Amino acid sequence: MTDTVPTGERRQLTPPVNETGVLGWMRRNLFSNWGNGITTVVLFVAMAWLLGWFLNWALFTATFTAPNGQACRGHGACWALIHEKYRYIFFGSFPYQQHWRPLLAVLAMLAMLLMSSDRRMWNGRLIVIWLVGSFVTFLLMFGVLSFPISLFLTIALICGVIGMTARAVIAAPVEINGWRALAAIGAVGLVLRMLGVMPAWALTIAPFDYVETGLWGGLPVTMILATYGLVFAFPYGILLALGRRSKLPLIKGLCVGFIELIRGVPLISLLIMASVMLPLFLPQGTSIDKFLRALVAVVLFAGAYIAEIIRGGLQSLPKGQFEAADAMALNYPQKTILIVLPQALRVVIPPLINTFIGFFKDTSLVLIIGIFDFLNTANQALVDPNWAGFPAEVYLFAAFVYFCFCFSMSRYSKYLEVELNKGTRR
Amino acid sequence: MASNSVIELKGVNKWYGQFHVLSDINLDVKEGEKIVVCGPSGSGKSTLIRCINRLEEHQQGDIVVHGVTLTNDVKNIEAIRREVGMVFQSFNLFPHLTILDNLTLAPIWVKKMPKKEAEEVAMGLLKRVRIPEQANKYPGQLSGGQQQRVAIARALAMHPKIMLFDEPTSALDPEMVKEVLDVMVELAKEGMTMICVTHEMGFARAVADRVIFMDRGEIVEQNEPEEFFAHPKNERTKTFLGQILHHG
Numbered sequence: 032m033t034d035t036v037p038t039g040e041r042r043q044l045t046p047p048v049n050e051t052g053v054l055g056w057m058r059r060n061l062f063s064n065w066g067n068g069i070t071t072v073v074l075f076v077a078m079a080w081l082l083g084w085f086l087n088w089a090l091f092t093a094t095f096t097a098p099n100g101q102a103c104r105g106h107g108a109c110w111a112l113i114h115e116k117y118r119y120i121f122f123g124s125f126p127y128q129q130h131w132r133p134l135l136a137v138l139a140m141l142a143m144l145l146m147s148s149d150r151r152m153w154n155g156r157l158i159v160i161w162l163v164g165s166f167v168t169f170l171l172m173f174g175v176l177s178f179p180i181s182l183f184l185t186i187a188l189i190c191g192v193i194g195m196t197a198r199a200v201i202a203a204p205v206e207i208n209g210w211r212a213l214a215a216i217g218a219v220g221l222v223l224r225m226l227g228v229m230p231a232w233a234l235t236i237a238p239f240d241y242v243e244t245g246l247w248g249g250l251p252v253t254m255i256l257a258t259y260g261l262v263f264a265f266p267y268g269i270l271l272a273l274g275r276r277s278k279l280p281l282i283k284g285l286c287v288g289f290i291e292l293i294r295g296v297p298l299i300s301l302l303i304m305a306s307v308m309l310p311l312f313l314p315q316g317t318s319i320d321k322f323l324r325a326l327v328a329v330v331l332f333a334g335a336y337i338a339e340i341i342r343g344g345l346q347s348l349p350k351g352q353f354e355a356a357d358a359m360a361l362n363y364p365q366k367t368i369l370i371v372l373p374q375a376l377r378v379v380i381p382p383l384i385n386t387f388i389g390f391f392k393d394t395s396l397v398l399i400i401g402i403f404d405f406l407n408t409a410n411q412a413l414v415d416p417n418w419a420g421f422p423a424e425v426y427l428f429a430a431f432v433y434f435c436f437c438f439s440m441s442r443y444s445k446y447l448e449v450e451l452n453k454g455t456r457r
Numbered sequence: 458m459a460s461n462s463v464i465e466l467k468g469v470n471k472w473y474g475q476f477h478v479l480s481d482i483n484l485d486v487k488e489g490e491k492i493v494v495c496g497p498s499g500s501g502k503s504t505l506i507r508c509i510n511r512l513e514e515h516q517q518g519d520i521v522v523h524g525v526t527l528t529n530d531v532k533n534i535e536a537i538r539r540e541v542g543m544v545f546q547s548f549n550l551f552p553h554l555t556i557l558d559n560l561t562l563a564p565i566w567v568k569k570m571p572k573k574e575a576e577e578v579a580m581g582l583l584k585r586v587r588i589p590e591q592a593n594k595y596p597g598q599l600s601g602g603q604q605q606r607v608a609i610a611r612a613l614a615m616h617p618k619i620m621l622f623d624e625p626t627s628a629l630d631p632e633m634v635k636e637v638l639d640v641m642v643e644l645a646k647e648g649m650t651m652i653c654v655t656h657e658m659g660f661a662r663a664v665a666d667r668v669i670f671m672d673r674g675e676i677v678e679q680n681e682p683e684e685f686f687a688h689p690k691n692e693r694t695k696t697f698l699g700q701i702l703h704h705g
Contacts, residue, residue, distance in 0.1 A: 349547075349549075351545060351547050351548075351549035352549060352551065354512050354545065354549060355543075355545065355549035355550075355551070357510075357511075357512060357538070358510055358512065358538060358541075358542075358543040358545075358612075359538065359542075359562070359563040359567065359611070359612070359615060360535045360538035360539045360563065360567045360615070361562075361563065361566060361567060362531075362535065365566050365567075369562065369566065370551055373553050374551075374552070374553050377553065
């Protein structure tokens with residue numbers, strides 16, 4: 032007997048049962064022959080035993096509350112230590128009664144980061160989110176913020192100059208007079224201020240007690256260093272990468288020299304230089320905040336690495352893209368902003384996020400110059416003689432917190448890749 | 458003279474290192490003239506048209522486009538590029554932008570045209586190259602022939618006075634060559650000044666006012682298409698035509 036198949040139609044057969052589903056997958060991948068079968072069983076048993084041991088230690092025999100380390104001995108994990116010390120681990124030496132401030136600051140930063148990770152926010156709103164988020168964060172951390180008038184004037188001058196130059200090449204010269212006026216106000220004001228004609232007005236907002244950066248510690252420090260370090264390093268890295276490809280020998284030389292110099296030394300030595308040597312060169316009496324110095328070192332260091340990654344993206348663009356942009360009379364800034372960077376940055380998302388993750392963890396090197404980031408406050412929690420002898424718990428806890436941050440970044444990189452390449456792949 | 462020269466090349470020379478790619482090129486293109494440039498690979502024909510909008514720099518001689526002399530002055534270069542559209546062998550559409558954005562980019566940023574107006578112009582051009590329904594797709598989703606038609610529309614969006622075509626059909630599958638050539642023929646009939654580097658001799662016969670044969674960086678022979686194909690004078694031209702016409 033034969034099946035009669037209608038002409039022009041092919042019968043769709045269902046695949047053999049053994050090849051699909053969970054059973055089919057296991058058959059193919061785990062038990063394809065005797066050797067594989069035995070290996071699978073042995074590994075499964077080993078994994079089950081390890082997991083059982085870990086759960087037993089971490090949950091079933093663990094101590095969750097105890098008056099001191101002594102009460103923990105002889106049992107499983109001593110989570111009581113974390114319970115006792117978590118506030119120090121998270122917030123360091125920040126005044127104890129005020130711990131809600133760094134907590135809210137961390138939440139403000141998380142909200143800011145989450146909001147700006149949404150692609151629909153990538154327009155003017157992003158600037159507003161960051162200005163508000165940063166203001167809230169630093170107001171909570173410092174307690175008192177003071178903006179001298181010269182700061183406003185400098186911002187006016189910088190915005191005006193950027194607006195003048197950028198708008199002249201990019202858009203219609205309609206509002207250019209507005210930018211000119213802004214720059215002029217900034218420049219005149221600064222001169223007057225320097226001559227002493229204008230008094231040293233300052234806008235001071237002081238809702239809380241002032242807490243100096245020396246007392247900051249824990250998670251907010253790690254987050255501030257990593258976030259603002261990378262936020263400033265990113266545009267700086269883009270400029271370095273563009274400069275390195277410049278046809279002007281001076282700019283190219285400076286950029287190459289800087290990148291190679293910074294990449295050639297360890298971050299630690301840069302941090303030590305920033306904290307020990309920099310003050311020697313500054314005039315007597317002036318001092319730059321230690322925290323700010325660390326931040327600058329991170330920016331310089333991360334900038335050099337980011338620059339090299341972005342250069343890779345720039346080089347991956349076909350020459351035809353540059354030629355097409357040239358042929359339609361786009362000038363250099365237009366070509367770079369509209370054609371080159373959007374494509375180059377898409378290509379380098381994975382290595383870029385890789386670097387971001389690396390720097391998030393590298394911030395713990397600031398211990399060298401006496402700043403207590405999250406890992407270092409965790410370390411300090413071990414020093415208490417009452418609670419001596421439980422490093423595994425503390426480091427596991429620290430590792431878990433770091434993992435939450437780094438894994439989110441990694442997933443975000445994946446999302447971003449898919450999101451940005453939507454429709455552009457055939 | 459009824460019409461004026463829009464492109465003049467006088468004694469143009471160019472070297473890549475020691476290699477003499479363009480040797481003493483003299484060329485005069487009248488308004489509305491259609492010129493086909495052919496020649497063996499490496500003969501300098503692409504380099505020649507790429508010098509006209511300064512994608513390549515010439516080292517000696519003068520190039521005057523629409524009365525503007527090509528120098529190192531960026532102002533001059535940009536003035537010329539605004540008047541000269543170019544279509545590439547490998548399309549060079551911007552893959553991160555939709556078809557519509559590809560077309561409106563230069564009018565908006567270079568000509569400062571309002572977005573709405575630029576989009577109307579772009580849709581008109583897409584209708585002209587017969588793919589208005591693709592406006593919101595990305596270049597990667599289109600076939601080669603469609604991409605090249607978009608590239609032509611993109612160049613036209615700047616309302617150029619002159620169009621340069623650098624082997625526009627060489628990277629296409631054979632069945633897509635015709636759809637691109639049809640668009641080019643239409644454009645030629647509308648009176649656009651065109652210089653095409655191409656091996657499509659059927660196209661040359663149909664629209665060219667003049668066919669130029671280049672070899673080893675020189676213009677070896679130029680003539681009206683009838684005469685050029687029927688009675689080539691130079692030995693090198695004869696050999697070349699023999700080689701390409703054999704295969705049809």
